[in-house]
Amino acid sequence: MRSVLLSLTAIALALFIGALILLASGVSPLVAYGALLKGAFGDAQALQRTLEKATPLVFSGLAVAFAFKASLFNIGAQGQLLLGAIIAAAVGFGVEGLPPYIHAPLALLAGATAGALFAAIPGVLKVYTGAHEVITTIMLNYIAINLTDYLADGPWKDRSPMNIVARTPAILESARLPTWGPIPSGFVISVILAGVIYWLLWKTTFGFEIRTVGQNRHAARYAGISVAKVMIATMVISGLLAGLGGAVETQGVVGRYQPGFNVGLGFEGITIALLAKTHPFGVVPAALLVGAMKAGSSQMQFAADVAKEIIDVIQALMLFFISAEFLLRRMLRMKEEAGEEKLVLSTGWGSGD
Amino acid sequence: MSEYVLEARGITKRFPGGVVANDHVDFNLRPGEIHALLGENGAGKTTLMNIIYGLYQPDEGQIFVDGRPVVIRSPHDAIRLGIGMVHQHFMLVPVFTVTENIILGAEVVRFGIVLDLPRARQQVLELSRRYGLEVDPDALVEDLPVGVQQRVEILKALYRDARILILDEPTAVLTPQEVEELFAVMRQLRDRGVSIIFITHKLKEVLAIADRITVMRRGKVVGTTTPDQVDEQKLAAMMVGREVVLEVQKTPAKPGPVVLDIRDLRVEENGVPVVKDVSLQVRAGEILGIAGVQGNGQTELAEALTGLRRPQKGTLVLDGKSMPFNNARILIENGLGHIPEDRQKHGLVLPFSIADNLVLCTYYKPPFARGWQRQPQAILENAERLIEQFDIRAAGPMVPVATLSGGNQQKVIVAREFSRPIRFLLANQPTRGLDVGSIEYIHRRIVEMRDQGVAVLLISAELDEIMSLSDRIAVMYEGEIVAVFDADKVDKATLGMYMAGARRQGDDELVAAGVRTQTRA
Numbered sequence: 001m002r003s004v005l006l007s008l009t010a011i012a013l014a015l016f017i018g019a020l021i022l023l024a025s026g027v028s029p030l031v032a033y034g035a036l037l038k039g040a041f042g043d044a045q046a047l048q049r050t051l052e053k054a055t056p057l058v059f060s061g062l063a064v065a066f067a068f069k070a071s072l073f074n075i076g077a078q079g080q081l082l083l084g085a086i087i088a089a090a091v092g093f094g095v096e097g098l099p100p101y102i103h104a105p106l107a108l109l110a111g112a113t114a115g116a117l118f119a120a121i122p123g124v125l126k127v128y129t130g131a132h133e134v135i136t137t138i139m140l141n142y143i144a145i146n147l148t149d150y151l152a153d154g155p156w157k158d159r160s161p162m163n164i165v166a167r168t169p170a171i172l173e174s175a176r177l178p179t180w181g182p183i184p185s186g187f188v189i190s191v192i193l194a195g196v197i198y199w200l201l202w203k204t205t206f207g208f209e210i211r212t213v214g215q216n217r218h219a220a221r222y223a224g225i226s227v228a229k230v231m232i233a234t235m236v237i238s239g240l241l242a243g244l245g246g247a248v249e250t251q252g253v254v255g256r257y258q259p260g261f262n263v264g265l266g267f268e269g270i271t272i273a274l275l276a277k278t279h280p281f282g283v284v285p286a287a288l289l290v291g292a293m294k295a296g297s298s299q300m301q302f303a304a305d306v307a308k309e310i311i312d313v314i315q316a317l318m319l320f321f322i323s324a325e326f327l328l329r330r331m332l333r334m335k336e337e338a339g340e341e342k343l344v345l346s347t348g349w350g351s352g353d
Numbered sequence: 354m355s356e357y358v359l360e361a362r363g364i365t366k367r368f369p370g371g372v373v374a375n376d377h378v379d380f381n382l383r384p385g386e387i388h389a390l391l392g393e394n395g396a397g398k399t400t401l402m403n404i405i406y407g408l409y410q411p412d413e414g415q416i417f418v419d420g421r422p423v424v425i426r427s428p429h430d431a432i433r434l435g436i437g438m439v440h441q442h443f444m445l446v447p448v449f450t451v452t453e454n455i456i457l458g459a460e461v462v463r464f465g466i467v468l469d470l471p472r473a474r475q476q477v478l479e480l481s482r483r484y485g486l487e488v489d490p491d492a493l494v495e496d497l498p499v500g501v502q503q504r505v506e507i508l509k510a511l512y513r514d515a516r517i518l519i520l521d522e523p524t525a526v527l528t529p530q531e532v533e534e535l536f537a538v539m540r541q542l543r544d545r546g547v548s549i550i551f552i553t554h555k556l557k558e559v560l561a562i563a564d565r566i567t568v569m570r571r572g573k574v575v576g577t578t579t580p581d582q583v584d585e586q587k588l589a590a591m592m593v594g595r596e597v598v599l600e601v602q603k604t605p606a607k608p609g610p611v612v613l614d615i616r617d618l619r620v621e622e623n624g625v626p627v628v629k630d631v632s633l634q635v636r637a638g639e640i641l642g643i644a645g646v647q648g649n650g651q652t653e654l655a656e657a658l659t660g661l662r663r664p665q666k667g668t669l670v671l672d673g674k675s676m677p678f679n680n681a682r683i684l685i686e687n688g689l690g691h692i693p694e695d696r697q698k699h700g701l702v703l704p705f706s707i708a709d710n711l712v713l714c715t716y717y718k719p720p721f722a723r724g725w726q727r728q729p730q731a732i733l734e735n736a737e738r739l740i741e742q743f744d745i746r747a748a749g750p751m752v753p754v755a756t757l758s759g760g761n762q763q764k765v766i767v768a769r770e771f772s773r774p775i776r777f778l779l780a781n782q783p784t785r786g787l788d789v790g791s792i793e794y795i796h797r798r799i800v801e802m803r804d805q806g807v808a809v810l811l812i813s814a815e816l817d818e819i820m821s822l823s824d825r826i827a828v829m830y831e832g833e834i835v836a837v838f839d840a841d842k843v844d845k846a847t848l849g850m851y852m853a854g855a856r857r858q859g860d861d862e863l864v865a866a867g868v869r870t871q872t873r874a
Contacts, residue, residue, distance in 0.1 A: 203726060203727055204725045204726060204727060205716055205717045205722045205725055205726075205727055206725060207727075208709070208716050208727060211705075212702055212705075212713070215702045215703070215704050215705065216698070216701070216702045216703065218698050218699050219698070219699055219700065219701060219702050219713065220702075221661060221681060221699075222659070222661065222681060222691065222693060222699040222700065222713075223681065223685075223713045223714045223716075224660065224680075224681035224682030224683075224684075224685050224686075224714060225682075226682075
């Protein structure tokens, strides 16, 4: 409950400071925020836009939050998501003659697997060499960006006569994910997965192992839990979620892989996970909030004549206040409770401890 | 001049949730005395000191320094009034030198900005000479033994002109020798006019060093006395509120077959051997105590025996079955119970509930899990049963263990380990930092396990604990077992000689006792 209050306060403060910035630039915050709201939820089309923007963020938010539970900081969600997106595209345009109920899930599975395997690398490196996952995942992000750029401009390039940019061919209709009314099926999948992740973390023995490793890996070893296996498995599942996010984006929204279309989706997962206080059920509303801001920003730019970038500023402010939790607690006169599960952002620098 | 340098009258401190940590507490300190403040964990000693040091504000009551009423709003105020405090956990920067640590926050400067280290160093030297606190001003703090680090903390307070020194459980982290050195330092300080408040729950220490003793229980002062008016038994009764059995009650051991059999165990740390070809046999129904000054390989031996470390060489046989190393799960499944040396680091997951901590080693087995699914009902019932059975004081099975007192945290570990069918128990410092009541309880339980036929290996830095619990005693020195005795045929002084490395039994004797496989060439 307290963590919900902390997140809500951070959001309110960010919106408040955003309003001050709007005022300073001569725009009525009411008008701007009103347009934002309308652009995000005003009609069925707006709602669909919001849900589409939120969907990949639920996946990447879950990916980052899940890794946090084992006190692993997966900054590599971006790279895992890119690989998931391009592999799903490859299966989507490259495999022909399958019915939709096989083709679409197959492409999703391929994307998820790509993300999972890619995330296994930092997991294995951490366990066997002590290389910190923050460093290795950042590095692997570059590899993913360049690899996907190469594939989209090389072997998998769209060779149709009209095309001059780097992109893959469009995926076949049978690989596309349907949209039900304003609700994209990818969003439904993401919400179900949030429930599955919750179940996994809190209702299964594997989840207990993950949380034990996350809160005290020495005690985990003492209790006979294989910390190495748990860490690798956690990274694999985290990467699977991110990869699936990329696949859903390809099959549900973009319709092909094109460099530049998935920028930041993985990184924003970090914002989402922190806003959600790493709880899978918090990830969905957090992603909806950020998704709505993205969806409504064009309307706001049009109606209130403010640059879209104000949205980025507000998002950054949210992250700032969430990170400055100490500040928020002081404002809310909230004491840190003994025994609160702590979010450990980085363990194992240098000492391997 | 007032009779007291420091006086607290009617101090009351309530915490949210209705806990009255201090209930109209009166306490006073005479110039140049060592005044012990004795009480169990949670009795309110530290709260009172934190009020005097300005970390908390009292809800009621008044503090006087040199007979004048004062208001202490922060440690800054306290320091200005000449009050210094050495916390249980040191507040030192490991990579700074002794001098740098001492002057930190009160730096000597030239031109208002340039650090004058040579002069600071000189001041530190003078100070350490004046009070007889030997310390190298240029040594890095991280290179110093714990006892010397503590001396640096004391110098830090003296450097800020402390006349009143609060030492919060200063002996908890020290070896017996270091405790003696600390006591010598405290006497010197007292003779030079420093008044010392010595917080502890160890009865022997109080009787050895204090001029006066104030005993607290459940937030109230039970009474103030002097060492010549009381003995351990009386102090323990004051502290706990009932008669306490300080002697462990046990019948002679009835040893059965060998349960734990280790041979030629060698553990190296960065290529340096720290456990040197140790062999040991522990029989069912006996307690084998390992005596030794801390840091002589006991920790590494324990880690090797509990699956936390892979030794370079050796074999481990449990109940006739050969065991792999570095695999706690297999050892646990074959009957290992382990009370770890550091309960908060290895023994508990502090943010987890009591219920979850009680199934930390068995969470994956029925009835606590069916396949992948955890069984919350079974986990909860297990917790309720063990809380009752092991007398764990807590608000309920779902509260985080971080909120429990040290004694109750240890009871959680004991309950978890003893409620499984174990064959071999490794108890490493099982009562470190606990109060008298909890120590009594845990000792009784360990003897019960022995009587049920469990083989117990006890490692402890407290010689009293080794003497009173063990049936056989092995002495460990520099990674080797240098002597083995029947517990009733040896005294403390003799053990001390072996612990200090002054004596060792002959190889033939050691081979005959089963702690060596061969005589040295």
